[in-house]
Amino acid sequence: MKTILRAVPIFLLLMAVTYLVPQITSEGPSEIITQKNKAQEVKKENAVNQPATFKQEKIPLSGIGLYIGQPVEKIQEEFGEPLRIDPTLYGYDWWVYGENEQDYFQVGVSADGKITNIFVLGAQLDASPFKIGMDITEIYQLTMFYPTFSIDYQEDTYTLELSENDLNYHPLIPFENQTFAILMFDRKTNEVNAIRYLDKRSLLQLGVYEITSQTPIPAVEYQENVFKEVYKSNQQEILTILNSLRQRYEVPVLTYDTALTNMANDIFTYQAKQLAEEAHVNNKEESSLQDDAQSKDDGTGINEHEIDEYPLLTTDLIQEKLKLEEVPLADTRVLYSNQSADSTWNASFWFSIENQRILLMDPNLKRIGIAFRGQEVLLILDRDTANSVK
Structure with a gap:
């Protein structure tokens, strides 16, 4: 009875959000989709602030997320050696396990060998108390979605605010052991596509929620000499994640294409x-x-x-370059994103935006090119026709 009573107001709130709050939608895939950065996003709806005395309920954790904060040897004991180790710009490496939508996951390992992040995509993995494919109505019976969080880290306090879109498609869940999970919902199915478990520092550095505190966010120290290697790793991660999700929805996988990647770099x-x-x-x-x-x-x-620093790419500029190269726009799709987050976030986030999900799930698209510049990522997809980019 307690669970039902707790779920009813949340259900009513989400029903109101669904019908009253404008969402980012599209009637169909655009030929070129450009995404604004955080400062230029569609203005966030202010979530209703919680009363200062309202206590957030932190739920117990029992699955793979328990490895957060543990030495990496614990993961090795359970899952063995990773397929590969990818560098990042965030002070940790991604240990990559699995190859498809059933078993794929990534483990963020800091320089001192501690686990800071776990990105779960595989449907067979134990992500308790959640699971991949879980419907949003099932989540309501386990926990509430909170619009604000106060996080104490290294003698400072940070306040995170979630927009209505955040609450609907990538809510933040607190656990009893002081770690967190970000649930990534699919825009069309309202089911969990991926789960990101992470510690406090990683949550703040990821930068996907609005931080209203004046306290500086823990700095990310970028090493320019690893950019090329990081970009190569990011390409592999995005390709695997996108193809795993296409596989989940029974859509033919995409083939990585060097010519399309070169074209994307040429646009930059x-x-x-x-x-x-x-x-x-x-x-x-x-x-x-x-x-x-x-x-x-x-x-x-x-x-x-x-x-x-470069201004954001525009649809006009991208289209201008494609026309100069005589690229057939009818057979080509472009997705451009500029977010201060990593590739695992971007690839799963795209599925929470309708027009981007439609583009990435288009069964007629066969090839993909992926290019990076700083935090920018540019995808070019095409039908692999006789008139395509060569």
Whole structure:
């Protein structure tokens, strides 16, 4: 009876959210989908703040998430050696296990050998108290969804706020052992597609929820010399996750294609060159107003590698480059994302946005190219026709 009474108000709240809160939707797949970064997202609906005296219920953990905080040897005892170890930019490595939608998971291992993250995709894995494929109505009977969290970490306090979209499609669940899980729901089925178990530091660094505290987030120290290796690993992770989810829904898997990846990289380069040329013109105009002796312009201008930050790619710019390369838009789809999160988050997050899910589940698309620039990722998919990118 207690479970039923607790579930009723949550069910009514979610029904109201479903009918009253605008969602990001599309009637069909766009040829080019560009995604705004966190600061430019559709304005978040302010979740109703919990009373200061309201105590969040933390539930017990019994499955694979119990390995968070444990030495990696514990995972090795249970699952053996990983298929590979992927570097990240977040101070830990991903140990990759499994190959498909039944057994795939990743374990984040810090430099001191402790488990900080576990990404679960495989339906056969014990992710208790949850499971892959679990319907959202079943989740309501286990726990409540909370819109705000106060997290104490290293003598500081951070406040996380979840939007209505967060609550609907990637809610945060607290556990009794001071760890967390992010449940990733499929937009179409309202079932759990993936689960991310993580500790406090990893949750704050992932940056997927709004942090309202003034306290600085724990810094992520990027090492530029590992970018190339990280990008290669991210390509493998995204491809495996997307194909595992296509396999789950009985859609033919995608084939990785180097030509499409090169085209995606060319789009990044195309924008960089345009910005460099624009900067060079502006630099020359400014220099013409100064005395030659004071001018620092050596006549070489500014090349694209000197521009550290780039504006977001636009649909117009992507389309312009594809037309220049005579790429058939009718057979090609593009998804662009710029989020300060890792590839496991991005690949599962895309399935919570309707038009992106439709694109990624299109059974007519056969090939995929994946390119990165900083936190940006650009996917190009096509039908592998005679007129496709070669």
